[in-house]
Amino acid sequence: MTLFSRDARLLLVALLAAGFLFFHFVTLPSHRDALAAKEGAWQAERKTIRTLANTKAAQEDLADFQRRLPEEAVLPKIIAFIAETSEAHQLAIPSVSYHPEKTDVPWLSSVSISFTVQGDYGHIRNFISAIEHADVFFIIEDFTLTAPRGEVTEAIQLQIRISAYMRKTPLQEPGAERLV
Secondary structure, eight states: OOSSOHHHHHHHHHHHHHHHHHIIIIIHHHHHHHHHHHHHHHHHHHHHHHHHHHHHHHHHHHHHHHHHSOBGGGHHHHHHHHHHHHHHTTOBOSOEEEEEEOOSSTTEEEEEEEEEEEEEHHHHHHHHHHHHTSSSEEEEEEEEEEOOTTOOOSEEEEEEEEEEEEESSOOOOTTSSOOO
């Protein structure tokens, strides 16, 4: 004994099929469109979030860089460091010349330092390495290695120009001023 007649079952299947088709062709596309719109909005927000995260990381890097720089007042100590480092590597510096340079950053000052040292290659190489790994932010701008002409010697001469970077003013309290 069946609960529904054959015609009733066919009618039920037809109604279910019509409901499915209505859902598939009318309701589902609007849900898909809404989902696609939300996904598009999320993709746009992800770009914004990524940009903000990169900006925040850059600001933190800049603040860290600024914290690591010595203040301008340490220029004599920087010159003394160069002299002591050359002496520690068995190199003599007859004279040092320096002059300030302009920077585009309001809180940053730069000084160009030029000098000549003479010694064997190993000592000069170690001296350059010590300058590169110093706590002071130096950039080696230019250098020339030369050997004396006509002399049989292991001594070579290094003419070097480096830039040292320093803070013009003491650090602000965190959050007191934005760096960028």
